[in-house]
Amino acid sequence: FPTLNLLQSDQSTLTVEQWNHLSNLSHCYDEHSGISSAVHYMEEQNNLPIKFRFKCEPLKKFISGLMDRAQLLYKNNQDFLSLIDDDRSILLHNTIKHVRGLSSHFIYRQIQLINNPVCFQSLELIFGQKTIATAKRVDDLINFDAIIMKLLLAILAFSTTDYTVYSNINQNNLKNIKKVLHFQHVYIDLAWRYLLYKYNHRQAVICFSNVLRCLLMLHNTIVLAYEVQQYTDVINPLFNRPNKYFI
Structure with missing residues (x-):
């Protein structure tokens, strides 16, 4: 997956500092998301x-x-x-479902996982036809720029929205909400400025609308998936160690 050279931009409202921020975010995703191991997994499977x-x-x-x-x-x-x-703990607990889901779907699309007919059948056996049909629609909606996807994941990570997948864990209030809102603004502003750099105003609005449609469909997929026992069998162990990378 070629990395976009984000610093070669003379016709945008983004500052050099903002381009550096975007570049660092992009490299962070490429290095830590697991996309390389996913490519390797597909190669292994296709050789069988x-x-x-x-x-x-x-x-x-x-x-x-x-x-x-x-x-x-x-x-x-x-x-x-x-x-x-x-x-950090509150945000991680509240947003990880959607960050995991969106990042995974982006990688699925990159490696054409759901479009593989053999894999699709196995996914239906694991998660059920209804869930996978909805997941396929998410996959189809992720047709926007990779940098927008990476920015969207950052925006979600700082999201204070209370989603409608409930748990029996008491919700706590953020102690420094102003700082969280500041980072929300930083990433949303970056996303909009990048959209205007990448497209004209009309296309930017259309892309933003498609992003919202994708998020709504992703949320629907998560709600459906939580009704499937095998999905919760996969997910629950992850929630039992939500802060393992911060220890």
Whole structure:
């Protein structure tokens, strides 16, 4: 996956500091998201005889490992690390489901996982037809620029929205909400400025609308997936160690 040279821009409203911020964010994702191991996994599977490809248990292990690595996107974000421990813990718990889901779907699209018919059948066996059909729609909606995707993950990581997947864990209030909101503004501003650099105003609005549609569909997928026992079997162990990368 070629890395976009973000610093070669003379026709944008982004400052050099903002381009550097984007570049660091992009490299962080490329290094820590697990995309390289996902490419390797697909190569391994495609080299096997068809009847041995994408067996359910190894596939579940691959998906679990990919989702687990999403925490590294938090750990290696210096803005996130600048928050106090309690606020990091609250944000991680509240946003990890959607960051994991979106990052994983982006990688699925890159490696054409869901579009592989053999893999698709195994995914249906694991998560159910309804969940995978919705997941396929998310996959189809992730058709925007990779840098926008990486910015979106950062925006989600600082999100204070209370999503409608409930847990039995008491919710705590952020202690330094102003700092969290500051980083929200930083990344949303970066995203909009990058959109205007990449597209004209009309195209930027369309892309932003598509991003929102993708997020809504992702949330629908997560809600459906939580109704499937095998999905919770994959996810629950990850939630039992939500801060392992911060120890």
